[in-house]
Amino acid sequence: MAHANKEITLPEEPEQWDLVIRGRTSLFDIRFADIWHYRDLLVLFVRRDFVSFYKQTVLGPLWFFIQPVFTMIVFTFVFGNLAGISTDGLPKPLFYLAGITAWNYFSECLVKTSTVFKDNANIFGKVYFPRLIMPLSIVVSNLVRFGVQLLLLLAMMAYYAAVDADFSITWAIALFPVLVALMALLGLGMGLIITAVTTKYKDLTFLVTFGVQLLMYATTVIYPLSEARAKFAEYAWIIELNPMTGIIEAFRYAFLGRGILTWWSLGYPAIVTSLLLLLGVVIFNKTEKNFVDTI
Numbered sequence: 510m511a512h513a514n515k516e517i518t519l520p521e522e523p524e525q526w527d528l529v530i531r532g533r534t535s536l537f538d539i540r541f542a543d544i545w546h547y548r549d550l551l552v553l554f555v556r557r558d559f560v561s562f563y564k565q566t567v568l569g570p571l572w573f574f575i576q577p578v579f580t581m582i583v584f585t586f587v588f589g590n591l592a593g594i595s596t597d598g599l600p601k602p603l604f605y606l607a608g609i610t611a612w613n614y615f616s617e618c619l620v621k622t623s624t625v626f627k628d629n630a631n632i633f634g635k636v637y638f639p640r641l642i643m644p645l646s647i648v649v650s651n652l653v654r655f656g657v658q659l660l661l662l663l664a665m666m667a668y669y670a671a672v673d674a675d676f677s678i679t680w681a682i683a684l685f686p687v688l689v690a691l692m693a694l695l696g697l698g699m700g701l702i703i704t705a706v707t708t709k710y711k712d713l714t715f716l717v718t719f720g721v722q723l724l725m726y727a728t729t730v731i732y733p734l735s736e737a738r739a740k741f742a743e744y745a746w747i748i749e750l751n752p753m754t755g756i757i758e759a760f761r762y763a764f765l766g767r768g769i770l771t772w773w774s775l776g777y778p779a780i781v782t783s784l785l786l787l788l789g790v791v792i793f794n795k796t797e798k799n800f801v802d803t804i
Contacts, residue, residue: 544639554646559653573657577613581606588731597733597767600674603665604765608730610662611760614655615692615753616721621647622700623717626708626796641793644701648693655689666764681763681770688763691756695782701789705796728753733761734769752778 544551581602588594589601596604622644632643669676707713728751729737738745748754755774762768 544641544645547639547642551642551646551649554643555650558646558650573654574661577606577609577658577661580609584609584731594732595736597735597761599676599761599765599767600669603662603669603674603676604733604761604767605731606662606665607761607764608728608757610655610658611688611692611757612725612728612730612753613658614651614689615696615756616725617651617654618648618693618696619700619703620718620721621651622697623703623707624714625700626704627711627714641790644697644704644793647700648697652689652693662764677766679763679766681759684759684775685763687775688756688760691778691782692753694786695752695756695778698782698785698787698789701793702785705789705792708796724751724753727751729757729761729768733767734758749774752781754778 584605585601589596589605625644625647666676703713703717725731727748729748734745734748734754737748755778758768759770759775760768762770
């Protein structure tokens with residue numbers, strides 16, 4: 510009895526891919542899932558930023574301490590002693606160090622994010638990864654520096670507490686994560702806008718560092734808001750329009766018990782930060798499509 514040979518055809522299974530790269534369908538398409546998928550790359554970029562910056566320095570991470578300490582000494586001598594600017598009854602070094610700590614984190618996020626396209630053009634042009642990984646790595650890596658300087662502030666607070674200086678930690682310390690997030694996202698949003706613009710107008714790069722230094726004098730790093738309102742009432746509104754003013758005042762109030770903290774003084778920076786971050790992401794997403802051709 511003969512049996513006919515029959516071919517058995519199995520149904521084709523759909524191809525499974527680990528990663529599918531598609532073009533953006535919207536300027537608001539951030540794709541958080543892709544960013545999470547590349548979280549290991551984020552860690553590598555954070556490590557690279559830390560190692561590459563201090564690898565060729567003699568003192569290495571000690572610069573985390575040296576820079577704020579010398580700045581504090583200069584501010585204490587010039588603004589506290591020579592100019593006699595009020596520090597709201599706080600010890601002058603403690604007052605200035607609190608402002609410097611908060612300002613440094615914001616300014617570092619802003620300055621380094623503002624050149625992310627120019628500094629990483631070679632990487633962006635050769636391999637795919639979510640481009641927001643790069644500016645996010647800058648924000649995260651600067652947290653290390655901020656953490657070290659915060660320890661310096663806490664050590665200074667412990668010293669002045671031992672000599673019975675007049676300051677106190679308040680309930681607002683619970684807002685500390687919110688303040689850090691506002692500083693980081695404000696610097697990120699402004700940096701994303703600037704880095705997108707500098708792909709066409711490279712002269713702007715030279716103005717960023719200088720502009721950030723000038724912007725510091727329009728915040729309450731070297732004087733309290735109460736002093737600005739008392740002596741420069743007609744110009745105080747300009748200082749209050751700076752979103753970092755409310756953040757620094759809240760930071761001082763939380764750690765030292767001096768400063769102006771209201772719902773509006775913290776709500777206004779939150780609104781400005783949200784708008785700038787949204788605008789920055791939109792402009793960044795639009796620019797990343799063709800920046801390699803213009804940079």
